[in-house]
Amino acid sequence: MQITSPTFKENSAGALADVQLQKALGNVRSGFIDKRRKAVEALPEFDQLRDSARAIKDHALENLDLYLEAYEAKVKASGGHVHWAETAEDARNIILDICRSAGARTVTKGKSMITEEIALNDFLAENGIRPVETDLGEYIIQLRGEHPSHIIAPAVHLNKEQVEADFRRVHDHLPPGRDLSEPETLLNEARKVLRSAYFEADVGITGANFLVAETGTSIIVTNEGNGDLTQILPKVHVVVASLEKIVPTLEDAAQILRVLARSATGQDMSVYTTMSTGPRRPGDPDGPEEYHVVLLDNGRSAMLGTEFQDMLRCIRCGACMNHCPVYHAVGGHAYGWVYPGPMGAVLTPSLIGVDKAGHLPNASTFCGRCESVCPMKIPLPKMMRHWREREFERGLNPATQRAGLKLWAFLAKRPSLYRFATSIAIPMLSLLDRGKGRFGYLPLAGGWTKHRDLPAPEKRTFMQQLGSRNTAAKEAAR
Amino acid sequence: MSSREAILKKVRQSLGQPASDAVRQKAVADRLKKSPQGVIPARGQLAPAERVELFCTMAEKLFATVQRVPKPEDVPAAVAEYLRGKNLPASIRMGGDPRLAAMPWRKQRALEVKQGASDGDDATGVSHAAGGIAETGTLVMLSGAGNPTTINFLPEHHIVVIDAADIDGDLETAIANVRKIFGKGKMPRTLNLVSGPSRSGDIEQKLILGAHGPRALHILVVGG
Structure with a gap:
């Protein structure tokens, strides 16, 4: 079959706009999850x-x-x-x-x-x-x-x-x-x-x-x-x-x-x-x-002895995709080859190459539901992260993404600089949202806000909030 | 190098293991020899009478129908009654299972009993189960001239006779019984574990009975 995993983003856009598909996907959300839960509880x-x-x-x-x-x-x-x-x-x-x-x-x-x-x-x-x-x-x-x-x-x-x-x-x-x-x-x-x-x-x-x-x-x-x-x-x-x-x-x-x-x-x-x-x-x-x-x-023998060996425990039950918010949104065909959902996001790059299937391990919210319902306890999110790392190492993701990640890594390795930068950016963003708590549009974040709102941050950074809480706790203890 | 050798070599290389590792060989040989048991659910671990009750309850939950009859001699009359109740032709397909053969079929004068494998034209098939699994309401069916596998799948109605004494608590006990018949490491050509009548949920996740196999599964529990 023709592999369309490289155009996962375009496939997904098409899937989201497909009225028949969206109606049918409602059956996945309503059916499988409840049935599994009842059987497990029994x-x-x-x-x-x-x-x-x-x-x-x-x-x-x-x-x-x-x-x-x-x-x-x-x-x-x-x-x-x-x-x-x-x-x-x-x-x-x-x-x-x-x-x-x-x-x-x-x-x-x-x-x-x-x-x-x-x-x-x-x-x-x-x-x-x-x-x-x-x-x-x-x-x-x-x-x-x-x-x-x-x-x-x-x-x-x-x-x-x-x-x-x-x-x-x-x-x-x-x-x-x-x-x-x-x-x-x-x-x-x-x-x-x-x-x-x-x-x-x-x-x-x-x-x-x-x-x-x-x-x-x-x-x-x-x-x-x-x-x-x-x-x-x-x-x-x-x-x-x-x-x-x-x-x-x-x-x-x-x-x-x-x-x-x-x-x-x-x-x-x-x-x-x-x-x-x-x-x-x-x-x-x-x-x-x-x-x-x-x-x-x-391709299976090559997965043995690697960080992807655990994927070979998969028994093809489908629980991971039944519980996946990304699968619920776009269905299986968007994944572009045989295996969709979280198990496909891990297995497909192993079998057809991360150069073709690199989008799939990125199609995850890392909510962890797939791993929590996997009967074989396969650490699917962890393995998606491994693929993201390999993709980055091989320079397969777009230049803007790589530059952004490098900038973030530069800051993250320098905590004082990171805190200084966020202490300026966070209150500014917080002011910009005018009390709505979310952005429907934000410059440079159009890729995100086109399909959903971006939550606005709290007025102060996490570290600032933690700092004042610790101070208050100390004073209370005194 | 043959594909076989190439694949085994790649597996060993990836695992970082030589073929002649005595420790691994022993672990594998031991497991194959001893067939260790894993976790057995408490659900089916009951006294015989309760076990049969559980089997019947579980099978009914799967949309099988269950009828208890006191003795093997009662089976042909129960079969004839089922056919009349469903307005089915007075004809059944059956294998040569000695337990079935010993039953008084001739007393049901109007009933035609066709012997052998099903050719797809039979409305009703009758089989004798080798065992039952109370845990899940499952029937254990073995292939062979006694109970041809085609009878399990081709007729629209499948009537299965099971001796209450053959109903075990769990799948592992059923496996152990099959091993007693065929010997360690051996199996019948086909072993069907049947849990209810055939079904599909492939159209809009709506469950419908009678996909390719029987639309109805009727279980006659003898004794117990």
Whole structure:
């Protein structure tokens, strides 16, 4: 997919002016947060489980090479195949080869962010294979030629009227007078259309939420059951997963499952947690005849051992974006690539480069809500700061910003000069606002005041106020 | 160098670890061998009767319907009654599970019982669960000729029979039971943990039942 992260600011301006998008984003603000809170409050052990989950992933990452080897051996022992892919291109070619040997014309897909990352659909289509997304949200955006705007709710940027228009446009074999006014009728229509696709498909492709080293098992969680129909009906099942999906044991997966759905949708468990191990066994009346796993690196191994290693604990629940004021304002597409929100702001520069994605770690108010709700306790704001530092070190931000930061740094390193400067500037600003407490316009601050007011400072600086408070306290103590 | 070797080499370089580190190898081997348990929520740690109650309550919260029947012999009549109540065709799809096979289906004269995997044309499927998890109202379903996985997903109505004695408190106990059947480090081809009927919230976050899998999940709890 085309990367538009470099124009994040322009993308955001467009998003803020998009009436349909702003209406749809209201569903994120109202839905996810409350559901998560209720689920968390209903489980007293939730925070202990977060610590347990974090420790499991940290252990798995520190020993990733060994667990990958153990996992591979178990997949082979169960009759499956493991393919190692260093890059997105390698993964695409491996998958195409598998599809070709199966003589595939149609491929069904369960929802998978990793196949978005490697831009698999376009590649398959270019090579004469029809990819059909089966998750309702993914199906809708595939019809629209769009990409997911959210990692667990890919069509969250759309309203039902838009979906209705798409269904009428694409499902033109159905009676034009049919009722499609409600989500129920839209879902029923998609269910019918996709049922035949499941049976036509020669290959089913899913992602994985976990790969279990103990047993060579891949695990997916879904609510619709589409991932299951994708993998049990075609004769070949391909799992595409990045290296860090490895967990040591089934017990370890169980710990993380307890925090995953609660953080994502506020469910105790997703409706379907499916554990798949190898192909169909002797005597099995259904299931795929071949089982392949494509293990993708695509930049993960380079994150290990760096300040970004913690990001590899991410289990893609989406809680960080559900609670992010920036995501609430601009939605997912503004981020310009596959992963939006706070996790995207950290992961995207790692995977496509800070030169292209430098705006993303800057798109943060540093309110810290992402870290506070992250089930894996990933220090997202801290890592955004690391990216800002790297961006500055490499001279990637604009000259005015760099000059401003240098001026600020010069002052900040000289406390007496800093206090002198602020003791003049603060009372002046305070006078200028004429008692309103905020500025609707301020010279040199137009970039800020164009979209929101700038709060006016108190009459005296913090240090001045602290100074007089300390004096008063001393006098009171005397 | 193969991609496999290249990736493993990069991982080791980034971690600053040699492949032959005995301490790490032992830690990994131990964890894989011992499968240590983590935090088990107190919610499901109950006496058997209360555990079954909790299972039923949790499953109903997920929009499954639950019916208790005293004995396995009562299951076919309960299935027939469900079909009549929902105005469904008197026909079910079922695998060869011995527990299901031992039930008196012939007594339901009007009921057609089709054997084997589902072909997508069945309105109702019947399965026997391997276990239940009270903590979350979850069913544990194992693939194979006894309970073909297609029956869990293709029919619009899925009726699942579960023995009350097979309902455990937590996910870890359910995993331990699967391990008892298949052996340490081994799994069935497909293990489905099913928590309620299929659903989607993808259009305007509105929850709708019956996305791609069953629209209705009916659980028959036998005994307990």
